[in-house]
Amino acid sequence: MIKVGIPRALLYYQYYPMWKTFFEELGAEVVISPPTTQIMLSSGSSRVVAETCLPVKVFLGHVLSLVGKCDYIFIPAIRSVKKKVYNCSKFLGLPDMTKAVIPESPSILDIDIDVNKRKRDLYQAIYQLGRHFTWNPFKVRQASIAAWQAHLSYIQLMSSHRLTPPQAIERISGTLEANPKAYSTHSTSTQGVIAIIGHPYLLYDEHVNHRLIHRLERFGYKVLTPEMLTTEGLESATARLVGSAYWTYEGEIVGAGGHYLENGADGVIGIMTFGCGPDSLMMDMVRRHAARLRATAFMSLTVEEHTAEAGVVTRLEAFVDMIQRKRRRQVKVCV
Secondary structure, eight states: OOEEEEOSSTTHHHHHHHHHHHHHHTTOEEEEOOOOOHHHHHHHHTTSOTTSOHHHHHHHHHHHHHTTTOSEEEOOEEEESBTTBBOOHHHHTHHHHHHHHOTTSOEEEOOEEETTSOHHHHHHHHHHHHTTTOSOHHHHHHHHHHHHHHHHHHHHHHHHHTOOHHHHHHHHHTOTTTOTTSOOTTSOOSSEEEEEESOHHHHSOHHHHTSHHHHHHHTTEEEEOGGGSOHHHHHHHHHHHHSSOOBTTGGGTHHHHHHHHHTTOSEEEEEEETTOHHHHHHHHHHHHHHHHHOSSEEEEEEEOTTOOHHHHHHHHHHHHHHHHHHHHHHHHHHO
8 A cells, every 4th residue: 555644744734634535535545744853853954054944844854754654745835725815935845845855755746736727727736646546537536525525524623613633633533532642722711711823833733832732721721723713703803904815824823813812812822933924924913903902912922943941931921920910900900
């Protein structure tokens, strides 16, 4: 059986159930890289110049961890998934970059996704991808339909049950209850509610963010994430803040930030990486909105390759302490 490797990085948390369904429908076995470690990050960093952004370094480390474990590695070049809305340049050249800096990598399965082109181009790209496993176009079509349905069910599962992507993936795989490390965002809150916004590859990579969700829950807070909102809710909040979106995943920051700032969270934490231009602009829009509302505490947390765990913990403790002091003042006023 052909083995297809999928790195547990970048777009993994958005599309893994769809990719897994597509390849398994075509008879392939899907192999996932393990969770990020310092060794993986260091190995990925060693292949590129220092100015390369942290998510790409992590991604390359995951690709290296799959070398020798699969026949192919799936790395799509996703340019746009919505008309006149564009992706960050790092996603566009990812297949070519990987081939250049990791020559020992297994053969790379790449597909160019750009909805601004003709539908025929997208269909041909999908068939080209499927031909690595079968020459039957009907079978490829059936696999793509099943994959799309899996993606829609995945999104619906997260928004309707308020699950994070790792929780939803584990539930789909039937391992949620068996995994003691699964995020417990359904636990009873004693202190309040804190929303975290940002890209999934930052929010759910525990090595990169130093177990952010776990630490907030240890403080007694219920944690909300962008995936717990409906697509319509994210788009509506994005439109209120900036009008029409320009970046593909703007809803994860601007939409989610705007919604949670306006709808009862005690605090909102934005996560971004050092040197990311689009994220800096989007996070600043959320910060300005928070300053205008003056109702919900907001903190922007920037992470990079050498971010120390102690620094993250210190900032979280200060943020939580600020929220608690504000709540105590409100109680005194009410009394």
